[in-house]
Amino acid sequence: MLNKYEHLVLFPIHPNTLDHYRKSFYPSGSKSDPGDAALILEVLYKHPERLHRFPPDTVETRTLQFLVEARRDAVDDRTRYVNRLIAQLKLFYPQLLNWFDRVDSIVVGEFLLKWSTLEHLQKARPKTVARFLKDHRVGEPRIAEIQAEIEKAVPAIRDQAVLDAGQLIVRRLVGQLAALREAIAEHEDRIHQLTQAHPSYPIFAPLPGAGEAMLPRLIAAFGTDRSRYANASEIQRYSGIAPVTEASGKQKWVHWRWACPKFLRQTFQEWAWFTTRKSEWARVHYDAQRGRGKSHQAAVPSLAFKWLRVIFRCWKDGSAYDEARYLKGLKKGPGTVAPVQIHLKKVAGFTKIAELTT
Numbered sequence: 001m002l003n004k005y006e007h008l009v010l011f012p013i014h015p016n017t018l019d020h021y022r023k024s025f026y027p028s029g030s031k032s033d034p035g036d037a038a039l040i041l042e043v044l045y046k047h048p049e050r051l052h053r054f055p056p057d058t059v060e061t062r063t064l065q066f067l068v069e070a071r072r073d074a075v076d077d078r079t080r081y082v083n084r085l086i087a088q089l090k091l092f093y094p095q096l097l098n099w100f101d102r103v104d105s106i107v108v109g110e111f112l113l114k115w116s117t118l119e120h121l122q123k124a125r126p127k128t129v130a131r132f133l134k135d136h137r138v139g140e141p142r143i144a145e146i147q148a149e150i151e152k153a154v155p156a157i158r159d160q161a162v163l164d165a166g167q168l169i170v171r172r173l174v175g176q177l178a179a180l181r182e183a184i185a186e187h188e189d190r191i192h193q194l195t196q197a198h199p200s201y202p203i204f205a206p207l208p209g210a211g212e213a214m215l216p217r218l219i220a221a222f223g224t225d226r227s228r229y230a231n232a233s234e235i236q237r238y239s240g241i242a243p244v245t246e247a248s249g250k251q252k253w254v255h256w257r258w259a260c261p262k263f264l265r266q267t268f269q270e271w272a273w274f275t276t277r278k279s280e281w282a283r284v285h286y287d288a289q290r291g292r293g294k295s296h297q298a299a300v301p302s303l304a305f306k307w308l309r310v311i312f313r314c315w316k317d318g319s320a321y322d323e324a325r326y327l328k329g330l331k332k333g334p335g336t337v338a339p340v341q342i343h344l345k346k347v348a349g350f351t352k353i354a355e356l357t358t
Contacts (some may be wrong), residue, residue, distance in 0.1 A: 003056055010054040013040055016259065045317045057223045061301050063136050064194045065220040069263050071187040078104060085173045092166045095153050104181070107136040109174040116167045117154050126150075190270060191216045200224060207311065209274030210280070217267045232312035240265035241304050258281045272304035279323060281330060282307070 002008055022031060022039055044051060056062065082104045089096055089103065095118060100108050114132065115121035121129070126147055133143045157163070195201060195216040203211055204218045221239070229235045236242035240260025246253045275282040282303055289299035314321050 011051045011053050013043060014259070017043070038135055055225055055228075057225055060194055060198060061224050062192065063222065064198065064216055065223075067187055067191050068217045068220050071191065072263065074180055074184050074187060078177065078184065081173050081176050081180065085170065085177070088166050088173065092157050092163055093170075094156050095149065097178055099149065104177050106178075106181075107133075107138070109178055110136070112170055112174055115130060116170065117163060118150075118153055121150060122153070123226070125208055169257050172262065176290075178223070185190070188212070195219060200315070203314055203318060204311070206322070207271075207275075208278030208323065211274075213272060214271045218271060218311070221264055221267050222311075226318075227314060232309040235312060236305060236308050238264075239268055239308070241301055241308060243266055243301075263298065268304045268308065269300050271309050273300050275307065276303070281327060 002010060016035060018040060021043060022036065023029070024037075026035075030233060057065075086097065093112075096108070096111070097103065100111075102108065111132070115129075117123060128145050129147060129150070133146065134140075138146075192212070198219050200219050200222065201215075204215055204222075207215075207218065207338065210218055222235075230239075234243070237257070238260065240257040240262070243254050244257050246255070272282070277283075277288045286299050286303050289302050290296070294302070298345050309327065311321065
């Protein structure tokens with residue numbers, strides 16, 4: 001809401017920052033909105049070097065950011081309703097799950113609306129069923145198989161209470177899936193238009209594994225403001241890809257980063273996994289991590305960590321990723337680094353390591 005005032009300069013402050021800052025001065029736990037407002041102002045005045053100005057991105061980029069996340073939410077909703085539909089069909093109509101590969105398809109939805117139970121289906125004329133399947137592009141051999149199974153099928157249950165309730169629930173789920181299917185298609189059309197017209201499209205399009213779904217998410221993840229991240233480490237930490245290290249005395253604990261944008265981390269991890277099918281060095285790195293005993297959940301973030309360093313440089317320089325060029329750089333390896341000689345010397349009674357580069 002404050003973005004509409006052009007004269008305001010916004011500095012976002014994380015709620016945890018304010019919470020811990022308040023507790024350091026008010027350990028009793030007392031708080032109030034006016035008191036928090038005063039503390040926020042104090043943080044801004046006394047620690048400006050810790051805060052970063054919030055510059056809104058372009059309208060096209062922010063629209064893309066909203067839409068790719070909304071599309072993912074819609075896909076998750078579709079998965080949820082598909083699972084519910086499968087659960088209902090297992091109760092009284094399990095045969096249909098064997099006849100069709102996907103229960104969220106148009107043919108299954110219209111099939112269920114036309115013949116809501118196996119008994120209704122078996123009362124229908126075989127020619128009517130065959131014509132329906134043919135109109136939905138089901139092959140002749142498969143139609144013959146389905147009709148043969150319909151004739152010998154036995155209803156799973158005859159409990160009328162379950163059948164009445166189940167048919168109503170199935171009709172609702174079919175309608176919800178149809179609405180989601182249409183909404184997802186609309187989202188994807190608009191996302192495709194924004195992606196093709198985005199100035200960062202030439203940078204991210206050559207990336208391996210960046211298909212119709214992942215390419216717009218990568219563009220939205222980085223945005224168009226090249227000054228937002230000073231180095232790759234900043235986006236690695238902000239996105240939650242970089243782990244957190246806690247150390248005290250001789251104890252050291254490296255763990256998952258909890259406070260981060262979850263959708264952004266999900267984007268980088270999913271894309272990193274897709275690259276193992278398209279990129280030679282990405283597959284080698286992933287296999288090496290697994291060979292060291294790392295789990296899949298640990299190997300993928302490690303690969304994403306390396307990828308962020310690569311694509312950050314491409315994004316910062318405005319240059320497209322070139323797999324052949326990157327592999328050539330990897331093959332040079334440490335041979336391009338000058339050798340180092342190490343010796344020990346005593347300083348103020350202590351022995352320390354000194355380096356002499358030849």
